[in-house]
Amino acid sequence: xxxxxxxxxxxxxxxxxxxxxxxxxxxxxxxxxxxxxxxxxxxxxxxxxxxxxxxxxxxxxxxxxxxxxxxxxxxxxxxxxxxxxxxxxxxxxxxxxxxxxxxxxxxxxxxxxxxxxxxxxxxxxxxxxxxxxxxxxxxxxxxxxxxxxxxxxxxxxxxxxxxxxxxxxxxxxxxxxxxxxxxxxxxxxxxxxxxxxxxxxxxxxxxxxxxxxxxxxxxxxxxxxxxxxxxxxxxxxxxxxxxxxxxxxxxxxxxxxxxxxxxxxxxxxxxxxxxxxxxxxxxxxxxxxxxxxxxxxxxxx
Amino acid sequence: xxxxxxxxxxxxxxxxxxxxxxxxxxxxxxxxxxxxxxxxxxxxxxxxxxxxxxxxxxxxxxxxxxxxxxxxxxxxxxxxxxxxxxxxxxxxxxxxxxxxxxxxxxxxxxxxxxxxxxxxxxxxxxxxxxxxxxxxxxxxxxxxxxxxxxxxxxxxxxxxxxxxxxxxxxxxxxxxxxxxxxxxxxxxxxxxxxxxxxxxxxxxxxxxxxxxxxxxxxxxxxxxxxxxx
Numbered sequence: 001x002x003x004x005x006x007x008x009x010x011x012x013x014x015x016x017x018x019x020x021x022x023x024x025x026x027x028x029x030x031x032x033x034x035x036x037x038x039x040x041x042x043x044x045x046x047x048x049x050x051x052x053x054x055x056x057x058x059x060x061x062x063x064x065x066x067x068x069x070x071x072x073x074x075x076x077x078x079x080x081x082x083x084x085x086x087x088x089x090x091x092x093x094x095x096x097x098x099x100x101x102x103x104x105x106x107x108x109x110x111x112x113x114x115x116x117x118x119x120x121x122x123x124x125x126x127x128x129x130x131x132x133x134x135x136x137x138x139x140x141x142x143x144x145x146x147x148x149x150x151x152x153x154x155x156x157x158x159x160x161x162x163x164x165x166x167x168x169x170x171x172x173x174x175x176x177x178x179x180x181x182x183x184x185x186x187x188x189x190x191x192x193x194x195x196x197x198x199x200x201x202x203x204x205x206x207x208x209x210x211x212x213x214x215x216x217x218x219x220x221x222x223x224x225x226x227x228x229x230x231x232x233x234x235x236x237x238x239x240x241x242x243x244x245x246x247x248x249x250x251x252x253x254x255x256x257x258x259x260x261x262x263x264x265x266x267x268x269x270x271x272x273x274x275x276x277x278x279x280x281x282x283x284x285x286x287x288x289x290x291x292x293x294x295x296x297x298x299x300x301x
Numbered sequence: 302x303x304x305x306x307x308x309x310x311x312x313x314x315x316x317x318x319x320x321x322x323x324x325x326x327x328x329x330x331x332x333x334x335x336x337x338x339x340x341x342x343x344x345x346x347x348x349x350x351x352x353x354x355x356x357x358x359x360x361x362x363x364x365x366x367x368x369x370x371x372x373x374x375x376x377x378x379x380x381x382x383x384x385x386x387x388x389x390x391x392x393x394x395x396x397x398x399x400x401x402x403x404x405x406x407x408x409x410x411x412x413x414x415x416x417x418x419x420x421x422x423x424x425x426x427x428x429x430x431x432x433x434x435x436x437x438x439x440x441x442x443x444x445x446x447x448x449x450x451x452x453x454x455x456x457x458x459x460x461x462x463x464x465x466x467x468x469x470x471x472x473x474x475x476x477x478x479x480x481x482x483x484x485x486x487x488x489x490x491x492x493x494x495x496x497x498x499x500x501x502x503x504x505x506x507x508x509x510x511x512x513x514x515x516x517x518x519x520x521x522x523x524x525x526x527x528x529x530x
Contacts (some may be wrong), residue, residue: 050380051373051530068377074368078315087311090304092378135374 001025001048001143001174006057008043017043019198021057025191027142030165030175032184035195041178042071042147044195048176049145063142063174065092071147073132075120081131082107082116085138092139099138106134110157126152133157137164144168144175150183155241162186182238185213217243305375305387310394313363319395322359326352326399327406334412341413342422345431346495348403349438350475350488354468356399356439360392360446361464372452373530385526388450389519392443400435404428430499434491437508440515441471441486447522452529486514 002024009016017040025031033041046052047059049068077084082103089099107113110130115123123131129152136144149161165175165187177184184190192203218226227237313319329351334344367375376384407413415424422430447453449463474482475489482490487510494503 046373046530049377051377053381053527053530055528066377068374070370070374072370074370074374076368077371078312087304087308088374088378091308091375139378 001059001061001063003044003047003054003059004057006047006054006059008047008052008055016198018047018195018200021047021200023193023200023202025174025176027172027174028169029191030169030177030187030189031191031193032187033176033178033193033195033200034180034184035178037180039195040198041180041195044193044200045145045147045176045178048143065139065141066143066145067136067139067141068145069129069132069136069147069149071151073128075123075128075131077120080117080119081112081123084120084131085134088135089138094139102138103134106137110134110160124152126154126157129153130157133161133164140171140173141168142173144173146175146177148178148180150179150181158183158186185238213238302379302383302387302390305379305384306391306394308375309363309367309388309391312366313391313395316366318362318366319359322355322362323399323402325358326355326403329355330403330406330412331410334407334410338411338414340416340421341407341424341427342430342434342495342499343492344407344413345404345427346434346492348407348431349434350472350492352399352403352435353438353442353471353486353488354464356396356442357446357449357464357467359395359399360443361449361460363392363395364388364447364450364452365460369451369530376530381526381530385523389443389447392446393439396439396443400432400439403435404431430495433504433508434495437491437511438486438488441488441511441518444515444518444522445486448518448525453522453525455529483510483514487511 003021006018006021007016008018008021021044023031033044035041043052046068047054048062049066050059050062051068079087085103085107086099089102090096094102107116110133112127112130112134115127115131120128120131129149133146133149136146144165146161146165150158153161161183165177168175177187177190194201194203216226223240227240230237330348333348333351372384372388375387379387413427416422416427445464445467449460449467451457451460454460454463471485471488473479474485475487477493479485487507491507491511494507
């Protein structure tokens with residue numbers, strides 16, 4: 001899919017939000033759109049998804065099936081979660097039984113079972129966001145456009161986003177993601193498009209400079225020392241959070257994208273599992289609390 | 302596209318916002334038929350005039366019930382042309398419901414009567430002409446309502462202004478002796494034509510006029526929606 005010489009402004013005499021934008025992305029590729037608030041990230045994504053029509057220029061070779069997850073799901077609708085998703089599946093052209101299967105699959109996967117009969121306006125922001133994610137995936141998308149998909153999601157659902165992205169890519173789809181919270185370190189193979197002053201520039205291919213996130217669990221009492229040690233080694237500690245129950249590993253270790261460059265966590269665990277604490281023996285040096293009741297600083301370099 | 306028509310009709314009916322235009326329509330029909338009995342064709346001609354702004358308002362409400370982002374989601378899934386068409390189709394279906402109520406209502410309140418004299422039209426002909434008059438008003442009303450919807454006007458104030466201008470314009474420009482009758486849909490000329498004998502060429506002309514007016518306004522709606530998702 002390509003944006004060729006795309007300009008966009010919202011009103012006839014309004015300011016240009018995007019100017020002379022030329023970007024292209026192929027099947028199996030993911031691009032992260034970065035930029036400050038209000039700089040035009042959502043505008044770029046909406047142009048790609050087909051929500052907005054370029055004022056000048058054109059978008060070519062857009063896949064037929066597009067899934068768009070808006071920044072805020074429109075929950076002010078008089079339907080239950082189940083009825084809404086079933087209706088959206090049919091709008092997307094899925095025949096009855098297939099639509100029901102798709103709804104069941106994504107309701108289960110996103111943990112929406114107990115909200116199936118709940119009306120959309122009664123959902124919390126995060127749950128509504130999950131419905132927004134589900135509606136975009138009911139029909140396998142050739143292009144998946146995610147506008148701040150991590151916003152409001154709980155930890156389990158946040159981990160699901162990279163999984164879903166991987167699945168779309170594996171089926172030859174294209175994925176565009178915007179993010180201003182640094183969550184896209186979860187997508188280590190992604191291209192980076194930077195939006196600023198109405199122009200979109202692509203960062204040089206990351207290659208060796210790519211960073212990944214490794215989650216570690218350390219005894220609660222030793223957090224400060226562990227963080228200090230990691231920082232001294234040149235790692236970037238993203239956050240420290242409580243870690244009550246270690247969640248199951250959600251992706252195969254054999255995934256080539258999971259390979260962490262040797263070194264980032266030297267002495268702090270076995271580099272081999274990205275995104276989740278590894279409950280295996282490799283974690284032993286820092287997992288002092290049996291049952292995983294310690295804290296897990298996420299690190300990246 | 303039919304699934305989206307269903308979704309939009311369901312949203313319109315479930316939010317309860319369908320109630321306001323239905324009540325307004327019933328009120329207008331109640332006033333219309335409160336004065337005594339009339340021949341069906343003549344009464345239905347006036348009923349179509351009265352319902353024209355109600356049908357336009359109903360269309361605007363139906364199109365505005367859906368949140369903007371949900372409308373954009375539908376646009377992404379179906380494409381802009383089918384998303385627009387689904388909205389118009391849903392409005393037309395809802396309008397047909399209102400038209401059905403308008404056709405039955407006078408019989409319930411004794412507002413119309415069958416043929417009483419030798420010069421009166423047969424009942425079936427009166428009903429058919431009444432249906433025709435309402436079906437002429439419907440596309441024009443849907444087009445006007447679409448032009449007044451939030452996706453185009455972006456603000457409640459402009460929306461009401463478009464609706465009022467269209468509704469009042471249809472009445473003012475439709476008066477006999479109007480300087481520019483072609484600028485308005487032929488709801489009043491149709492009512493006038495139904496008050497007496499209706500020649501076939503007049504009927505065809507009114508039909509073509511109503512459809513052409515609706516087509517021009519709908520083209521304006523489609524053009525406006527190109528850059529307004």
